[in-house]
Amino acid sequence: MERQRHQGMAKNTYMRWRLPLVCLLWEVAMIILFGVFVRFSPEADAHWEEEKREMNLTSDIENDFYFRYPSFQDVHVMIFVGFGFLMTFLKRYGFGAVGFNFLLAAFGIQWALLMQGWFHSFKSGKILIGVENLINADFCVGSVCIAFGAILGKTSPIQLLVMTLFQVTLFAVNEYILLNLLHVKDAGGSMTIHTFGAYFGLTVTRILYRPNLEQCKDKQGSVYHSDLFAMIGTLYLWMYWPSFNSAISDHGDAQHRAAINTYCSLAACVLTTMAFSSMLQKKGKLDMVHIQNATLAGGVAVGTSAEMMLTPYGSLIVGFICGIVSTVGYVYLTPFLESRLHIQDTCGIHNLHAMPGLIGGIVGAITAAAATEDVYGKEGFIKAFDFTGAYQTRTPSVQGGFQAAGIVVSLLIAFAGGALVGAILKLPVWGDAAAENCFEDDIYWEVPEDEESEAYHMHNPDKPASP
């Protein structure tokens, strides 16, 4: 009763040996590398009692776990449920959206723990991990989930794993350049996560351009219930974004402030998204695509500046602008990118992550450049921008310049990396589907009988089930 498809007419999508091989080999590699390199940080190690004494801590509550674990769990939900369900809007690609997102993220966080660990938590030959590393790994994978949005429905799970491997690596390099070499602030990742992830993904999808994709135009839409599933993703991203932007900020006021700024920006963004969604439509009706996506742009765009003294009204302004930019992007830019630049962007990540990410980088640069000791207080100023050690003499305007440089570096690495990875993914060995089979779960998944034919079957036991 399963519908037969011309599977692999031109393409071989048979996964039976390739996917298991990649999964198992890579997981074995992870085990070996973790065995050689990864240990617990002092706050997660059983020697913590001694550590506490050394650090003069009087209570277990001073363990970083209690500062960050609630935010970590919110971020974790964003990556797996947020991104996963946001992409279930396609009528016949819900399994792929949630399932492949699950697969790539589960692999990605392991590889990210290693890559980021080597750069940031490497001490006497070992990577020492604690809750902050888990958050950073989730962040890194967030950028892969973003890129996945551009190629959703058009790639095999192996391609996604290969992309994850490379993108996590490049993410870690880019992050190292920004945070360590340029000494840039980017706690919520406007540059490192969104700008990088989105332009990387857009470059990959450009290179994987499929000329005949309009063949399955009907499958690129949603159905009523798939739009509701997608709203689960949207809302969890929206609600937990304050945790995302504050998760790795400094303890105390910085985390507190980042959450408030993000809350404000997101609230404003919803109103301008609704306004423009209705305004740009002849019939004046709201479009679920905009509500599902553009409402989130406000969170992206304060990713760099949320922990700074952006102020609540500053956040509202950023959210206001981004709701407009993102919605306009969905209406005018996405079709343009597809028809003119051959960039097929399934989820419209250009509107949700790329442009708001750039805006976020710029807002961060301006906010940093405008910082004064008056606004931050003497100590707060130094603490907020880590103007200590080698950076003791850096001024706000210089910091603003470096922040701007961070945007440029992120873009360059995204374009170059995306081109490289796109070329690799174009090799005819990864089992991607033919154009007419895109956006269709039953290439890679056992799909149960249709509800509709099923219902039919139940009501008409003497009729054949699939008419």
Added chain:
Amino acid sequence: MERQRHQGMAKNTYMRWRLPLVCLLWEVAMIILFGVFVRFSPEADAHWEEEKREMNLTSDIENDFYFRYPSFQDVHVMIFVGFGFLMTFLKRYGFGAVGFNFLLAAFGIQWALLMQGWFHSFKSGKILIGVENLINADFCVGSVCIAFGAILGKTSPIQLLVMTLFQVTLFAVNEYILLNLLHVKDAGGSMTIHTFGAYFGLTVTRILYRPNLEQCKDKQGSVYHSDLFAMIGTLYLWMYWPSFNSAISDHGDAQHRAAINTYCSLAACVLTTMAFSSMLQKKGKLDMVHIQNATLAGGVAVGTSAEMMLTPYGSLIVGFICGIVSTVGYVYLTPFLESRLHIQDTCGIHNLHAMPGLIGGIVGAITAAAATEDVYGKEGFIKAFDFTGAYQTRTPSVQGGFQAAGIVVSLLIAFAGGALVGAILKLPVWGDAAAENCFEDDIYWEVPEDEESEAYHMHNPDKPASP
């Protein structure tokens, strides 16, 4: 292929200019007011290091952020996913349920930050906001979400925004009278949120009475999957209600106790709901409407008393009663209110919020009146009821009296405010739908093709898609 409706036969539901205008103008107003008034509280400001010294705090973990942020996030989920999805039970109004709830809440929290800020956090010309303000803003919007439940499916998004503007304002006034003038305790909002919100909404829907609503009786029901979506809302409200009732209680034992009491009350409520759902039905089957709603009444009804020494068994008793009251309400009262009093209450908020809210106010008054130094301890007694300063000499029984007065005030403001706002919403300029188009998403939303006709189409490529 989109089904054509007699849109605006009698009514003009065209939103294209009206909705964007309201959204954009109001958001600009928010930005200006935030710019003039809103700043960070000392715990979210970059001057925190100095603040810490002044307040003699030794650790960043003493920042209120760490006491309340996890609860805030739970409350946030309740408002956006909880209320949003709870209302998706209607078969063709899922977009409106989740989407309009999203819109009104996003606007409402901004306006609530201002209104509540002027009353409670106003210092030398500025509103200083921290995590507690975010929770309170969410709480305030909660009362709007409740009122939305009464008019679900029958109003335009502009009407909802107008209602939000007024209701948030009235909420803040009522809250100020209760908390500041009457010195009443109501941390979980049995009175300020539920009683006020529900009777406000019921008054509005009474004034907006639609005589011909039975025309679309069939659209007021659910389908199988819409009931499952609604259960997502129910469960998140149910699970996180302990966070709701404890979110703004005093640090330490009060938060701890409020969570335990709420947990107990909700557990008991589930059993009596199930019992009466089955008992009141000839066939003895369970009704999803009851499970989705009445199971939550136990949380509403300990909203005032949860932080007091209600005790676990006291909570069980309250939950026990409320499961019964609420379920009986759904079976007998809702039809009565509709046919006799012309109160069309889409979600049955009278059963879930109004009656349990009243019970909650009464339970709170009794629990306060019954308080003794023996049970609370000398210090605990003073701390629990803030019997300091001007209230140093207030006795428990006097406090009980004031608590009862709080119920009356909430009711009066709800009725008067609801009547006023109902009258405003009746003006023929807001673009609400004709009766035959109620409970139907495609008045205000771009709705994708039906799954069913779609499936049909896919299986029978040569048949026309909509039979």
Added chain:
Amino acid sequence: MERQRHQGMAKNTYMRWRLPLVCLLWEVAMIILFGVFVRFSPEADAHWEEEKREMNLTSDIENDFYFRYPSFQDVHVMIFVGFGFLMTFLKRYGFGAVGFNFLLAAFGIQWALLMQGWFHSFKSGKILIGVENLINADFCVGSVCIAFGAILGKTSPIQLLVMTLFQVTLFAVNEYILLNLLHVKDAGGSMTIHTFGAYFGLTVTRILYRPNLEQCKDKQGSVYHSDLFAMIGTLYLWMYWPSFNSAISDHGDAQHRAAINTYCSLAACVLTTMAFSSMLQKKGKLDMVHIQNATLAGGVAVGTSAEMMLTPYGSLIVGFICGIVSTVGYVYLTPFLESRLHIQDTCGIHNLHAMPGLIGGIVGAITAAAATEDVYGKEGFIKAFDFTGAYQTRTPSVQGGFQAAGIVVSLLIAFAGGALVGAILKLPVWGDAAAENCFEDDIYWEVPEDEESEAYHMHNPDKPASP
């Protein structure tokens, strides 16, 4: 228009008096027992200020509430949304899955507070409850949810309540033997929750064996959207499992470490599940049943050892193995158990909880036996295994032996208890459905019209709705 079924041809499934009676009587019993026994722990009592002084605590943040409440809420979500939605995969049993899980868990947590309270929190005639008791009650109910998975779709709500009553009792006894008499560590419950719960449930379903179940083979499958609903359950279980395994560990490093180990194990498990799901299928396609379940086995299998120095790579290895074992179990063992041993295991809890639970017990025993003062530090070693008082002289290898004994005890009590409870549930008074009505909501629930026939109705107003 409701489809008529041969309801109760052989069986009387009429719940109208039986279910309400059980619910109401038992809830009254809970109220009485709570009234006699349950009070607040000192950290939730209004005397906390005095308590604080006595315990020399300087800040409210030292209240156990702040160490454990975020984890408690995550666990709470796992029990009600996680287990509830995981079981919605059946095409026509979504109401029963979510609703009955809700019912049994709401009753179970009350009874668990009492049972566990008598064993562990009983002081001068009273059970003193705090947030840790709430977590433990949720844990205990988790084992009932697991057992529910084996009999899903085949039992009446009364049977489930009866099973809950007995299983919670036996859980508490088993837990007492393990934790107090054998002095075994099992913070994440590999033995007490998973091994016990799964083998208990499997024994019950064996005794309730239904020979004619293949009659409704078609209803034991999923449909497209029910599989997506189930993924909500899966992902929440997966994401929050680190909270589950760390929720009641010691403050500080132990909680921190348990979260990290679980995070790692779960990540590895996803990859091997995907690998074997594809590999064991002729067509090489992924099977949603595996993704929904086997990906969680890694969390089960580090339940005992997560708080120990298992190390991240150790966790990866455990997750690696369990993804394979569990997936292979779904493909080969479940059919074998059904056809040969007459164990009808609806959700495959043997693969997700039983085998990984056993592995978890064994891994825990080995990890304990391998502990050294070198790895844990002198203080850490004593603290990790509570080698104080009567256990001062216990060595790691002896501890390992006791851990292994804990597995055996859990198995014995599960088999004996399951046999007893199975026999009780076989009595013909509980209103379970006939075989041909299994896996069908409309025996116990008011089910709305079918979406399909409904859609039909809307498109063809002149055709009768159910063809």
